[in-house]
Amino acid sequence: MHGARERAREGGTLELHEYAERDATGLRALIRAGEVTAGEVETVARRALEVADAELNALTLPLFDPAPAHRPDGPFAGVPFVIKDGGPFARGVPFTLGSRALRAAVAEADHDLMARFRGAGLVALAQSTAPEFGLSFATEPVRYGPTRNPWDTARGVGGSSGGSAALVAAGAVPVAHANDAGGSIRVPASCCGLVGLKPSRGRTPCGPPAGEAAFGLQVEFAVTRTVRDAAALLDAVSGTSYGEKHVLPAPPVPFAHAARSDPGRLRVALTTAAWSGTPVDRQVAGVTVDAGKVLEWIGHRVTEDTPRLDADDLVEAAALAAFAAGGALLRAAPRMDRSLLEAVSRAVLAETQACTALELMAATEAQHRVTREVGRFLTAYDLLVTPTLGALPAPHGTLGYDDPRHTVRSWLGELFAYGPFTAAFNVSGHPAVSLPLGQSREGLPIGVQLVAAQGREDLLLGVAAQLEQAVPWRDRRPPFLVG
Template sequence: MGLRELIRTREVSAAEVEACARRALEQANGELNALTQPPFDPSLAHEPEGPFGGVPFVIKDSGPFAQGVPFTIGSRAVQGAYALVDHDLMGRFRAAGLVALGQSTAPEFGLNFATESVRYGPTRNPWNPKRGVGGSSGGAAALVAAGAVPLAHANDAGGSIRVPAASCGLVGLKPGLGRTPCGPMSGETAFGQLVEFAVTRTVRDTAHLLDAVSAPAVGDKYQAPPPARPYAEAIRTDPGRLRIALTTRPWTGGTVDPQVADAAVTAGQVLEWIGHAVTEAGPDVDGDAVVEAAMLTVVTTGGAVLRGTPRRPDPATLEGVSRRVLSETEDFTLLDVMSATEAQNGVTRSVGRFFQEHDLLLTPTLGRLPAPHGTLKYDHDGHSARSWLRRLFTYGPFTATFNVSGNPAISLPLGQSREGLPIGVQLVAAHGREDLLLQVAAQLEQAVPWRDRTPQVYVG
């Protein structure tokens, strides 16, 4: 929002900002490999008088999003596909005045916590180019962390906003079910587990952007309750003494790196210092049920690829896990769907009961530090869809539960490893309480500021 104020007061022009952002994107992309193509020329149409009028931005290569813009979903198999209409959220981005200058990289079909597709190659982490950026909104996170743009479109079906935010030292809010629109081509995406929003560098920018783009669109199947006040106003108010639970115990298996666990514990201590009541607790979640429910995301993705691309993908051009996912999608039955939705219901009820006794939950975002390239190898045939999910949820065991349940969750860059890598800490709230998440996030940002941390690759 600081950039918008400079444009509004005519200290700089929107044209000067766009020219600078184009140079920054090209420079950052040369180091990080985070764009699918050269910057758009011209930029996409937008409302210059919107609340973000003139602020540069990128959209994610995650499917049809902006009318007329080609997409590949990170796959060699997708050729000649483009969006026929704007996604409702893209319409909100345009109305807000965001200047879309490019398209960020994502893993093939978005089914990875590593942005390293065969089509585009690995996207490199600005903090250490030998490390990955997370996924699936990895290109978006890399560009924002490197200072090329102040915020970028991202979406999240199992952690795809929060995992890259944690990997790149950013703020990553996954809004709750119904907070941002998902139409007009879909009534719900991935049985309600996929939500669209963005990654940013500050809580302030997240709050202002949520004010600009949230609220239901015409015909939305799910609608979150409206906030009591604008989010940008809420972050300036004290939420009072809250009951915050802390856990570093993963639900879906695996171990947590001690440095990652320590960052969450330290965040809990800061929250106690601020004045909140922090206790050790977590929801009674069945990790197997999380995996089973997440299969709905996998087969929805497979179905979207099979139905939404101009021609059937050639298996020879697909990465190994994708071949298996498309095959299993075609074999998925109504009984399989019923089993997965029953698992989703069980997780949702468990999480809902937990938030009757607690205001917020504090966890690590990932289980480990940002991984070296090749750690989450997607291009091989050794996985079924379920075994691949288990592999992902060992690396990132804390995020997908809240896609399944639909709760809002945010990753904050509160920690750093001994090697200087960012460590994300996740806060989760009850349905409809994005305001509470942002209020406490703002308290943490003030107590443990991260804004002045600069990665190795920085073009801002």
């Protein structure tokens, strides 16, 4: 910090490596203390994004110039971030949803969460890559090509918030917008060694155009490097907007306070068995078991147990997110060349058009069964611990979104063979977080997922902070890091 202070007095600039090693809270502290200016931070962030994109292919557009307006006195004022190519999100910004088929689409208004990002003072500098219509755990859209993992560029970054995760892991930005309808925050966080918090249904806004997103499966938030950033950012942007279907009361204390507080001795269930019956990689399972041992050492009571979830119900309920995407495709028809859609998107479109009210009701009933079982289970336990993924980050091309043999349900089955643990909690609406608690023999990140009862992000953040202290990950560096 002394070096940053001296350069500020001399009118110099923040060094790239100094910028890359700080989280959002740390950067904001430098700006607030006058050791660097927000302009200096933006300058080095632009350079970092260009360096990272050249190696990782994580951006969809040239850098925003100028950056969209933001409050100069917000809690994250001057901190750079990126938004995901996940739909109409920032007023005036073009979007493609990762698809060659979408033409001339520009957001006419801010998403409510974008308005809150602006209010927090975050400086949006770019748009990050995502798979076509966000329906994959691999960020490899035909339109942009694969986004590469800074831990191993031959491997993927997960999906669908893969571009955001790659840029945060590489040090290009400390925090990035992400959303999650089946694991799209937690899966990339696991692949890239980040903190990926999916808030409870109703904790963050989904409007203004929607009363709920993807039948309640999709939640908007971010990926971060540290627990303290996730907690402080949730304080800055949480709270639903008027007219939304799902509403949660404000927490009794700020989430940042919860992340610094002892959550008490908790009842923790742990499982490494996928509800689908899919085998789980031994290294992944081992890191999860080790996390349970650390929790016991901290003082929590850990029991091997799992919700009794039906694999078919999970697929049927998760299909609601695909039908929601299909409905968006149909509404976008005037701006879309269907011949340019990837194969699974074509299947989604055809099956959405053919879906009857009875089939939609059956999927909703499956959602209710999953939700009730998860809710029942979390009356007996305070937390559930699982792997985030069932495998290590996959080599490019492992998941075949452009394979014409897929139906919607066969595609979901392929996704859940790779990532069998996350979608249940989109279906049920419970909060979950992926933490980078281990590494494989090959040096690849391994995420562990924690799940809590509805509205209990405070417990997740409190225990996550304990794990961050007991099993620190801040000093782990991917082979590719800007600076």
